Amino acid sequence: MKMSQLLAPTLREDPKEAEVVSHKLLLRAGYIRKLAAGIYTYLPLGFKVLQKVSQVIREEMNRSGAQEVLMPALLPSELWQETGRWNVYGKELFRIQDRHERDFCLGPTHEEAITELVRRSINSYKQLPINLYQIQTKFRDEIRPRFGLMRGREFIMKDAYSFHTSKKDLDKEYKNMYETYCRIFERLGLKYRVVQADSGAIGGGYSQEFMVLADSGEEEIFYCEKCDYAASRESAGVGGEKIVEGIGKGGDEKGKDKVKEVNTPGQKTIEEVTAFLKESPEKMIKTLVYETENGPVIALVRGDHALNEAKLKKMLGVEDLKLAADKVIEGVTKAPVGFAGPVGLKGVKIVADTAIPLIEQGITGANKEDYHLTNVVYGRDYQAELLGDLRFALSSDACPKCGQAKYSVQRGIEVGHIFKLGTKYSEKMKCVYLDEGNKEKTMIMGCYGIGVGRTAQAAIEQNHDEDGIIWPMPLAPYQVAIIPVNVGIKEQLEAAEKIYQDGLQIGLDVLLDDRDFRVGVKLKDIDLIGIPIKIIVGKALKDGQVEIKLRKTGEINLVEIGKVGEWLRQNVCS
Ligand code: ATP
Ligand code: MG
Numbered sequence: 001m002k003m004s005q006l007l008a009p010t011l012r013e014d015p016k017e018a019e020v021v022s023h024k025l026l027l028r029a030g031y032i033r034k035l036a037a038g039i040y041t042y043l044p045l046g047f048k049v050l051q052k053v054s055q056v057i058r059e060e061m062n063r064s065g066a067q068e069v070l071m072p073a074l075l076p077s078e079l080w081q082e083t084g085r086w087n088v089y090g091k092e093l094f095r096i097q098d099r100h101e102r103d104f105c106l107g108p109t110h111e112e113a114i115t116e117l118v119r120r121s122i123n124s125y126k127q128l129p130i131n132l133y134q135i136q137t138k139f140r141d142e143i144r145p146r147f148g149l150m151r152g153r154e155f156i157m158k159d160a161y162s163f164h165t166s167k168k169d170l171d172k173e174y175k176n177m178y179e180t181y182c183r184i185f186e187r188l189g190l191k192y193r194v195v196q197a198d199s200g201a202i203g204g205g206y207s208q209e210f211m212v213l214a215d216s217g218e219e220e221i222f223y224c225e226k227c228d229y230a231a232s233r234e235s236a237g238v239g240g241e242k243i244v245e246g247i248g249k250g251g252d253e254k255g256k257d258k259v260k261e262v263n264t265p266g267q268k269t270i271e272e273v274t275a276f277l278k279e280s281p282e283k284m285i286k287t288l289v290y291e292t293e294n295g296p297v298i299a300l301v302r303g304d305h306a307l308n309e310a311k312l313k314k315m316l317g318v319e320d321l322k323l324a325a326d327k328v329i330e331g332v333t334k335a336p337v338g339f340a341g342p343v344g345l346k347g348v349k350i351v352a353d354t355a356i357p358l359i360e361q362g363i364t365g366a367n368k369e370d371y372h373l374t375n376v377v378y379g380r381d382y383q384a385e386l387l388g389d390l391r392f393a394l395s396s397d398a399c400p401k402c403g404q405a406k407y408s409v410q411r412g413i414e415v416g417h418i419f420k421l422g423t424k425y426s427e428k429m430k431c432v433y434l435d436e437g438n439k440e441k442t443m444i445m446g447c448y449g450i451g452v453g454r455t456a457q458a459a460i461e462q463n464h465d466e467d468g469i470i471w472p473m474p475l476a477p478y479q480v481a482i483i484p485v486n487v488g489i490k491e492q493l494e495a496a497e498k499i500y501q502d503g504l505q506i507g508l509d510v511l512l513d514d515r516d517f518r519v520g521v522k523l524k525d526i527d528l529i530g531i532p533i534k535i536i537v538g539k540a541l542k543d544g545q546v547e548i549k550l551r552k553t554g555e556i557n558l559v560e561i562g563k564v565g566e567w568l569r570q571n572v573c574s
Helices: 021-028 044-064 077-083 111-121 167-187 270-277 309-316 326-333 424-428 452-462 490-506 519-529 539-543 561-571
Strands: 032-036 039-042 074-076 094-097 103-106 130-139 154-164 192-196 207-213 219-223 230-232 260-263 285-292 295-302 321-323 349-353 362-365 371-376 386-388 408-422 432-434 440-442 444-451 480-484 510-512 533-537 545-550 556-560
Touching: 021 032, 021 452, 039 044, 044 130, 044 154, 044 167, 044 452, 074 077, 077 103, 077 111, 077 424, 111 130, 111 154, 111 424, 111 444, 154 167, 154 452, 167 192, 167 207, 167 408, 167 444, 192 219, 192 408, 207 219, 207 452, 270 362, 270 371, 285 326, 285 362, 295 326, 309 321, 309 349, 309 386, 408 424, 408 452, 424 444, 444 452, 480 490, 480 519, 490 510, 490 533, 490 539, 490 561, 519 533, 533 561, 539 545, 545 561, 556 561
Parallel strands: 192 230, 295 349, 349 386, 480 510, 480 533
Antiparallel strands: 032 039, 074 103, 094 103, 130 154, 154 444, 192 207, 207 408, 219 230, 219 408, 260 371, 285 295, 285 321, 362 371, 408 444, 432 440, 533 545, 545 556
């Protein structure tokens, strides 16, 4: 490609709309342009990078035995009704109607669509297992689209779905995908960590996330220095707290004071009550009322802890969970909002975090306007039906696997996610096959995603300096840029053209900066764009040499003009 023809509008200034460096650089170096919030055009350079990422993914997925397909982005609501996700998915789903007022959505993920395909085209165990994947545009009406391609509303994802006759067979493919993902991210030159994850709206059983390490990452990775445990903030377990025995038998009352009702006029929040009573939030029994498909539930966590809704969902085995409306809270507690507590509450399920029974004498709402209770003792004054880990872990919490006293925390960007779905979709959609004995069985599923644009951008977070992007070779839109210092000098331009042709011949992506600009300007642009190798055709040409400069290290090699092809073969093709 000749730079004079390339549509790569570079910007001198940092665009105001961009918060993270990778987003700034994608805009400044002319890779992407915003059309609307979370919706981007990929310019020639941007599209080329996406193709490079896709190609590595495609090669490794094919190597793993998966087959590529392409499903529609426009999906009929009936399929989503079958799995119940038409209602559960919420506002992130882009919903539309056709001219006959039939409901459709723009696919945010394709479990329903693929299950429909497989249930219609596979009926025997002989056709299983199978793993189908696609690289396709997804649509999610993200509440906060931001950071460019990191969290878009329209973005490209590689999604794969596997179908099996047994859990063991799924385990095997899951491991195969795990290894495939490791190969993909290694080939792309990324530093990453695999963490145990929450499976979110896609649901099902076990899942792991591939996190590219970066300080600007949205995710927090909790990992143990002593063992190999690593988890996302959403799923990091809390170790070291024993579940208190004797639920329903009454706690240890010895030496404990009696419950006291105290007047707390207008004091509703944890902060207000603890300030008013001059107590610490660790003594507060935070009482949260949730609505679920099985009715209201009360969840208790310590005043200084944050309840983790994913863990609560899992404990309750519900799909639908939201903080209750004021009316529901008032119905359950018979008091205005702000004074809820577990003592004396009847006819509602109460669940609690493992830290709750350890509060020796707690403070909580009295279910009465302007009153709280102090000296509240677990087992004596109230009880939970279920006890378990319900809160977000803190770095001060212990590792749940080996008991190491505290966590280490690192930030990361989630670029890939692998799930063992089990029969969550196949059961609801009756995706069945006939086994050896001609008996109908439900297929067992796995699913595996990679954000293509997010991966490309995450690579920039890890590879840049004050001058611009420093692409790892496999991601670079062009591996080599050839820069004649002065295009007005015929010999220089001719020599550059010759190297350009040689590079193309070898099969490299080469850029010839044939613009009639000062060399300083050209070098600045090429560095901003992040081309790994610059071949500068200038003064040394009179000695039959060119300068080859590496973007990453700044290292300069003087190479004889006749040997440039060989140098490129050795240093770029391998
Ligand atoms: P997140 O927690 O970041 O919202 P997710 O759990 O919703 O991600 P998945 O449904 O597992 O994501 O999607 C698979 C992959 O697609 C993710 O690992 C990520 O790389 C990518 N991805 C998800 N949402 C977006 C988005 N809005 N923009 C760009 N890439 C995305
Ligand atoms: Mg999401």
